[in-house]
Amino acid sequence: MKKLLVILLAVLTVAVFAAPTHLVIFHLNDTHGHVWPYSEYHNPDIGGFARIATLVNKERAVNPNVLFLHAGDVNTGVPESDQLDAIPDFVTLHYMGVDAMALGNHEFDNPLETTFMQQRYAGFPFLSANFVTKDGRQLFKPYIIKNVGGIKVAILGVTTEQTQVLEPLHLNGGKFLNVEETVKKYLPELKKKADIVVVLGHLGYDGKYQPLGVQYTTSDQLAKDVKGIDVVIDGHSHTLMEKAAYINKTIVVQAGEWGKYLGRLDLWVENGKIVDYEWAAIPINMKKYLGKDENGNAQYEYVTEPIPEDPFIKMIADYYYSLGAEELNKVIGETKILLDGERTHVRGGETNLGHLITDALIWKTGADIALQNGGGIRASIQPGKITYRDILTVLPFGNTVYVEELTGKDIMDILNYAVKIPAGKGAWLHVAGVTYKVKDGKPVDVMVNGKPLEMDKLYKVAANNYMASGGDGYSMLKGKKGYDTGFVLADVVKEYIQKLGTIENYDNAPRIMMETK
Incomplete structure (x- = not known):
């Protein structure tokens, strides 16, 4: 009997003092065709999906509780991608294990048939709860729910209302409903179905893209006005945040542009609640320019340790890069x-x-x-x-x-x-x-x-x-x-x-x- 009591006390002790579940959400936004490494002024050979894959896979090797999200605008920006309707991007992201993407405004640069084709190649859902056809039908999933380490995570996708002004060519009368009203509509349902609610939004932070004559919802405004959102993972304004914003008990993050940085949000979850978090934008082979040496050669140092390319993802990216390159280089x-x-x-x-x-x-x-x-x-x-x-x-x-x-x-x-x-x-x-x-x-x-x-x-x-x-x-x-x-x-x-x-x-x-x- 004493032995049984000891065992029961041990079980109760473990239950009481069990560590919170550690969940990692990697995220990208506004990659705009930048599948491959590229160079900027005084910053050569940066970015690239194969390097991003290395970081994500490294975490997956030690932690099964990983989500990988894209906050929109995969389309438009690099010729090798544009020539092939961003198929290089979506195929590569598929093999990198992306779980879901919010539709960005540039996903509407093309006819909707192209967007549907891209989703088939991607193999992961394109989310937009607030885009509807002229007769009010939803063409894309509003949300998904993922079970990660026993934690149910709802991922609700929303697209900036500004798309109505920015990309009107291929909407065929479709429209973008108010983001705040849309999120409020889905929140009660998601709260019942999930422990954590993540809004995956292509919205823009701090009004950076506020146009004339159009009011649209920004991520910080959404967090301020709508209670009950746990996390907003954002895109659209290309904002590289130094630290996560914490607004009205909502974590808001965005990771720059073009795959220069990979956002990493670490959440510790206990009894269905976030009890702690950390966030960082990880530089992808970004460098500091040191000037020129005595021979006039530019000198650099890495901001962080160099990141090797994942060989499998590099192989896929290189294959697509070669297609049509000869014509482009004339x-x-x-x-x-x-x-x-x-x-x-x-x-x-x-x-x-x-x-x-x-x-x-x-x-x-x-x-x-x-x-x-x-x-x-x-x-x-x-x-x-x-x-x-x-x-x-x-x-x-x-x-x-x-x-x-x-x-x-x-x-x-x-x-x-x-x-x-x-x-x-x-x-x-x-x-x-x-x-x-x-x-x-x-x-x-x-x-x-x-x-x-x-x-x-x-x-x-x-x-x-x-x-x-x-x-x-x-x-x-x-x-x-x-x-x-x-x-x-x-x-x-x-x-x-x-x-x-x-x-x-x-x-x-x-x-x-x-x-x-």
């Missing part, structure tokens, strides 16, 4: 100068590359005016030989050229909207064929090819089909008399550069002049 021209497409420059001013792209539109179509949104320009072209790959990196979206017939009044509506766009927004306008001044926040002295704009005159205006469909808030272009030329914008720029040959210099004179008092 030289189509040369530039002696930097053609500036840096994000902060094209979303806050004019650049020679913005001028070149809009000039190419006029050259191809014979339009009076050309328009290009800064958010559609994704990279610079460095001095040297120019390849088709370079063009596709600058213009990765596959947009076609749309020509419309607009009155002078229509053009003033466009300019009145454009001058109110704050620096940093993708809607920032680049133009050709038209010049104007901005005085007291209004466009004045508008000239079309050197002549004053006439309100009743009809003008031929060329833009990409994204803007023509009302993208980036240019709703005044939607539904106007016009036609899609079928010319791919990247191909138009390629042909224009071929015509230019060697670019010794390019027009950088202001077309939009800011008047100061």
Whole structure:
């Protein structure tokens, strides 16, 4: 009898003092085609899915309680991926063991048939509880529940309402319901079914992407306004957080962009409650520039220990990289100068590359005016030989050229909207064929090819089909008399550069002049 009591006491002691369950959630966001290692200025050979796989697999080897999530925007950004509809990304992520992905706005860059095809290759669910068709049907799962080490984890996917403005081309009348209302709708159901509720959201943190004329839910706002969410894993704003935010008892995290960092959230769970957590964004072979040695060679040191590539994932990635590479690497021209497409420059001013792209539109179509949104320009072209790959990196979206017939009044509506766009927004306008001044926040002295704009005159205006469909808030272009030329914008720029040959210099004179008092 005494022996039985000792055993019972031992069992009770173990039960009382059992360690909490350790759950690890790895997460990525906004990888935008960056399957393979790549280089940035003073930061060579960084990122790459094969290195990320090494870290995830290392943890799986010692801890079975691992989830791996993607917070959206796999599509659009690297030519080898774009040419193959992001199949390299989704196949690789499949073999890396991703559990689920929230649909990002760039998952709607393509027709929905392409998105469904991508999901088949991925083999993991694409989640979006708030995207519905024009007749209110859900095309994608709203959530999944995973049993991890005896802990039931609900993963609810939501997509930024801003997609309605950013990617209207392929929605076919679909719409994005309010994120807060959607989460509130599902929370009671998820609380009954699961221990922990994770919102996997492509929302954006701290209003970084807040557009004009559209209110949309950010991850920090969601956490503040909706009680009962345990974790928000976020994307969209490309925010590299130094530490996890803790808002209204909700952990909010986001891990930068392009696979430069892998987010790792460690949770300790006891009796269905999170009792402790840690979070870090792990650098993927990021480096610190130390300057040049006596021979002029750049010197670097790793921020953390170098991460080897997982050989299996590398093999898959390398196979896809080789497909079509020969065509992408063909030289189509040369530039002696930097053609500036840096994000902060094209979303806050004019650049020679913005001028070149809009000039190419006029050259191809014979339009009076050309328009290009800064958010559609994704990279610079460095001095040297120019390849088709370079063009596709600058213009990765596959947009076609749309020509419309607009009155002078229509053009003033466009300019009145454009001058109110704050620096940093993708809607920032680049133009050709038209010049104007901005005085007291209004466009004045508008000239079309050197002549004053006439309100009743009809003008031929060329833009990409994204803007023509009302993208980036240019709703005044939607539904106007016009036609899609079928010319791919990247191909138009390629042909224009071929015509230019060697670019010794390019027009950088202001077309939009800011008047100061």
